[in-house]
Amino acid sequence: MTDIERKARAREATARLGGWSAGLDVAGVPEAVLERLSLVLLDTLGVTALGAALDEQRALRAAWNAPDGPAPLIGGGRSATVDAAAWLNANALVALELDEGNKYAKGHPAAHGFPAVLALAAERDATGADTAAALLAAYEVAARFGRAARLRAGAHPHGNWGVAGAAAGCARLLGLDAAATAAAIDAGAGLPVAGHFASATDGNPVRNAWMGASNVSGLAAARMAAAGIARNTGTAALSLGDLLGELDTGELTGGLGERWDVTRGYFKRHASCSFTHPAADAALELRGALDPSRIASVLVETHALGAGLASAEWDGRLSAMFSTPFAVAAALLDGEVGPAASGPGRLDDPDLRGLARRVRVAAAADLTARLPDERPARVTVVLDDGATLTREAPNPVGDADHHPLDERDVVRLLHRWLPGGSALIGRAADLARDLPTLRRVGEPLRGLAGLEN
Template identity: 40%
Template structure:
């Protein structure tokens, strides 16, 4: 019986020094010590993410998934845009997928990812379930975001791997561990276990217009919430999983030096989107717009378009656009639609525009190529240069170094608020939107996170 009892003991491994250092860094943050500007910006990210979650909740596939969620796992976490609830991990899956589906979620070029929508849906759902205070929730969001950026910037992903569904899970799991009251040792175990739970995230899912790509984000929220629960149940992670998964399997390099305390907050160096497409398109869009406006270029005048950009934005090259969703991940489409329709708002991403013969012809004239000099500017600058050759023989060129919405070219807060209200209005009446704005503005004083 003794041998059998020994076999029934939980399996235990010891986390790596990197996981321990990240856990110690997470434990060092207290909301009272967070600079006022950082807290304010965290609320901007939160509000923007709530807006895209509400807007995305009205998409047919997200509404259908929300209807399934209570049957998958009943609970009291909100399914955005509905009066339904589910267990936090399932609500996180639904709301996370909805939040990324419109391609209007904020991002962070230092993470090469979109931390807000990979973290906030899950932490909001867990905070509802746990009855967490607004202050603890904000701590969890800031900690999770900052850890996610640090793991992301340490990772060089392999070419075929899409960033979504990968390293942001570590931030989600650390934020969830904070909401669950974990100490440093348990948080370190959570980090190592979470590093083993990313999914097989393919860049081609987005490029070919497959909406499974939006589930990558949903599962980061879902798996990130489950990671600390698995640790509490007695599961353990692979020692050194951070290095093996992000440095050898999903990535080709992982190099992370962890500071003892937060001296830099990357969340203030994020970007907010106004163009409803991948951020890698934004600099080409603005360079093409400048040529169109300055020189009054008409599509019928164009012989060819060359977009010079950085790697990995070149992953969005190619001239075949399968559907409206694939269009959001095509530099050729986004430059062509700017030149033909003068817009990259959500309403130009339709199958009718994608398959319009005139658009197809113009998309076919766009070539995307890497400029190593632009790649060398990463991560601080994400630039593109566009050259348009006309049938007349003239050639025009323009370059964008700082697309609108980034920390280096910020959107006015009034425009950010208008974006939030426009998206939230797809799911909520004005009174509820007003109330949500008030909740976010004073969240650090809220006794508990309540259902929307």
């Protein structure tokens, strides 16, 4: 197929997405979809506040020195300009690897666009119905681009395919028509970050910044369309589909308005990359039947996507969260892989590092064959007397297809991880639950600045 033909197909698919997004009305959305959107929003708000409490995020806010404005720095104690809030909230959202994700999109649709939509909604004091529609458009368009994009080996999925979703959500909130929304989506698809996965495994926080870039780029794309200077030329065919990999344009519109990807995502109970979760879950199942001091070795078999997270060495929080040996060792020793597991006082513990160095990770063809519906792992522990114990997990706990979490579960986790955050969590839960019926969202959103004073 020629470049002209590929661009024509991308342009047509983008036009359909633009029309769907511009016309999206929550009054016609199934109740189950709105309930799941509410839960994704609650998780997003709570996890953003949790990330904002980190010392490094406090330092980033101070260095940014953003002017006061209408959009909350969630958990950051104040409000700022729209662009600063979108960038800083997105960075905080992904800082602890606890943000909601979607295995079919192969990444994190909500984090790509929710901070931008919420910041813009606060500025515009939008209705709850419009804000909910914009969030849903952001998620669904991002997830479809995630399904469609097959990134080159080594490319990290933060900040590239999801920019189009951020643009769609912001365009919906600005009330753009179908053609202008399509132009915004196309512009967003032309603003990808080409980040390497090694930045995550190396512990380079630029990986978090890619989500800030996605949200600010989504705002920029929607504003370009509002100004009438954006065009739908099928940009995605060559940006995502040539420079960064391949693009299956059929995935952009398949089942549009019938399949809701927001209902098919996962929530996290481990502060680590989702590829480590099934192994950590299996390790937790084994933990009650063994003494960790007697472990001679651990073999983690996983799918090809997760096999690269094999290093047992880390030099900080981020590189630890992208290490399966770290996650398995923390699960076996501590009984959980919460935010404290990768805190500065825990990472250098000799028992944690020693056990992690006895964990080996390998790709298994039978597990890879179960992608994308499953992201499985098999963990075999060998004890000092030669006895072996094995457990297998088909998906992470929290996946919509495997032990899904409900509102009580998400709230319970947030309370455990965010001491002193009860009031903020309660306000976030109320906002998320009531969003489609709220008359205006400006003040409720600014009420989530929360913790810092």
